[in-house]
Amino acid sequence: MSRFRFIHSADLHLGSPFHGLSVKDPTIASVFIEASRNSFSSLVSTAIELAVDFFVIAGDVYDGDWKDNKIGLFFNREMAKLERAGIPVFLLRGNHDALSVITKTITLPANVHEFPTNKAGTFKIDELKVALHGQGFAERSAMENLAIGYPAPVPGWFNIGVLHTSLTGRELHAPYAPCSVEDLRSRGYDYWALGHVHEFEEVASDPLVVFPGNLQGRNIRETGAKGAVLVTVEDGRPRYERVIVDGARFDAIKIFLDVNHQASDVLALVEEAARSRTVSMEGRVTAVRIHIGGESDLRRDFVLNKQQWRDELQAACHRAHADLWVEKIEIKLSDTQSSVVAPQMAGIDLEQLLNPHGADNILDEVHELISTITLKLPGGAGASQLPLDVSPEALIDEARQLLLARTGGAS
Ligand SMILES: [Mn+2]
Numbered sequence: 001m002s003r004f005r006f007i008h009s010a011d012l013h014l015g016s017p018f019h020g021l022s023v024k025d026p027t028i029a030s031v032f033i034e035a036s037r038n039s040f041s042s043l044v045s046t047a048i049e050l051a052v053d054f055f056v057i058a059g060d061v062y063d064g065d066w067k068d069n070k071i072g073l074f075f076n077r078e079m080a081k082l083e084r085a086g087i088p089v090f091l092l093r094g095n096h097d098a099l100s101v102i103t104k105t106i107t108l109p110a111n112v113h114e115f116p117t118n119k120a121g122t123f124k125i126d127e128l129k130v131a132l133h134g135q136g137f138a139e140r141s142a143m144e145n146l147a148i149g150y151p152a153p154v155p156g157w158f159n160i161g162v163l164h165t166s167l168t169g170r171e172l173h174a175p176y177a178p179c180s181v182e183d184l185r186s187r188g189y190d191y192w193a194l195g196h197v198h199e200f201e202e203v204a205s206d207p208l209v210v211f212p213g214n215l216q217g218r219n220i221r222e223t224g225a226k227g228a229v230l231v232t233v234e235d236g237r238p239r240y241e242r243v244i245v246d247g248a249r250f251d252a253i254k255i256f257l258d259v260n261h262q263a264s265d266v267l268a269l270v271e272e273a274a275r276s277r278t279v280s281m282e283g284r285v286t287a288v289r290i291h292i293g294g295e296s297d298l299r300r301d302f303v304l305n306k307q308q309w310r311d312e313l314q315a316a317c318h319r320a321h322a323d324l325w326v327e328k329i330e331i332k333l334s335d336t337q338s339s340v341v342a343p344q345m346a347g348i349d350l351e352q353l354l355n356p357h358g359a360d361n362i363l364d365e366v367h368e369l370i371s372t373i374t375l376k377l378p379g380g381a382g383a384s385q386l387p388l389d390v391s392p393e394a395l396i397d398e399a400r401q402l403l404l405a406r407t408g409g410a411s
Pocket of ligand 1: 164
């Protein structure tokens with residue numbers, strides 16, 4: 001009986017800028033900032049402990065070009081640990097670390113084998129009778145179907161396709177190297193090691209087509225447990241298990257209010273929801289976004305006493321678990337009918353004045369201002385890439401609601 005094991009990982013996004021967490025405690029913020037490196041180190045340690053036969057990385061090792069060599073030095077150090085343990089690495093470039101994107105280099109150890117970017121290439125591990133086929137990205141954007149250009153399988157060997165792709169389209173992910181599961185199947189391989197999509201997904205079972213997801217959630221859109229997969233191949237048949245290596249987590253809590261809920265009920269509801277998260281946290285520091293929806297006269301109070309509510313909701317989370325931190329609070333409440341009173345202020349119809357449809361020129365001005373500022377930033381980042389936590393629309397709406405609440409009106 002032949003048996004071997006390998007790690008399939010993707011989307012390390014080393015050097016990814018961290019934003020979106022407004023937790024004031026610097027120790028907590030640093031847990032999240034360090035997490036992407038720590039998760040990769042943890043995966044490398046696991047691979048060495050398990051003495052896997054090889055290690056696959058299906059793209060996006062780096063989030064983008066390096067500011068300096070620090071991130072390259074970190075990656076080299078981890079690769080060298082694998083080299084000393086006798087574990088070869090098969091590396092593919094994705095859209096974030098395409099050949100044209102990464103301009104700096106650090107010489108990697110000899111155990112690291114990089115797939116070509118001009119055409120599909122094959123690496124063979126003779127003693128295991130394993131062939132790995134892959135083509136990395138030359139440019140940030142790869143609009144052609146790369147999979148159909150992959151070579152025929154090596155007969156009688158275990159063939160692995162390594163590809164960075166969005167397949168036929170995945171929500172929140174740019175459409176790169178588009179292809180169908182049928183295209184993959186047509187290659188006749190035994191396992192497809194995909195990358196790009198940050199959610200873990202078993203796309204197909206025959207043959208196995210897997211997105212391992214990223215190693216560490218980077219923002220509120222990347223919730224839940226994160227890691228790679230450990231693939232065990234016995235007599236040519238692969239099976240996998242997830243290897244969870246994240247060091248910090250994102251989660252969301254949703255509560256709905258009705259007219260009968262008082263302020264104390266809100267705290268109790270959030271605390272109860274927070275308690276239900278303590279198992280899935282698995283001991284990780286967790287940043288949680290709290291969504292409050294429904295119909296309630298507390299809406300104005302949330303607007304007027306924002307900081308006090310934030311602190312109370314944080315306290316409710318801490319009553320459930322010491323490592324549960326409020327990432328952000330989203331209030332989507334509507335007033336009850338009885339409380340709607342039009343604001344009157346010296347004959348000015350404030351509500352009309354601050355009408356959301358009248359805010360269009362304010363929005364235009366804000367966008368213009370942001371573009372002017374971004375052009376002056378180093379690197380000349382486009383305004384669309386500005387790492388704002390909230391959209392200008394949301395900021396304007398918040399200001400509007402605050403004004404209306406202060407003057408006693410509804411919005
Ligand atoms: Mn990608």
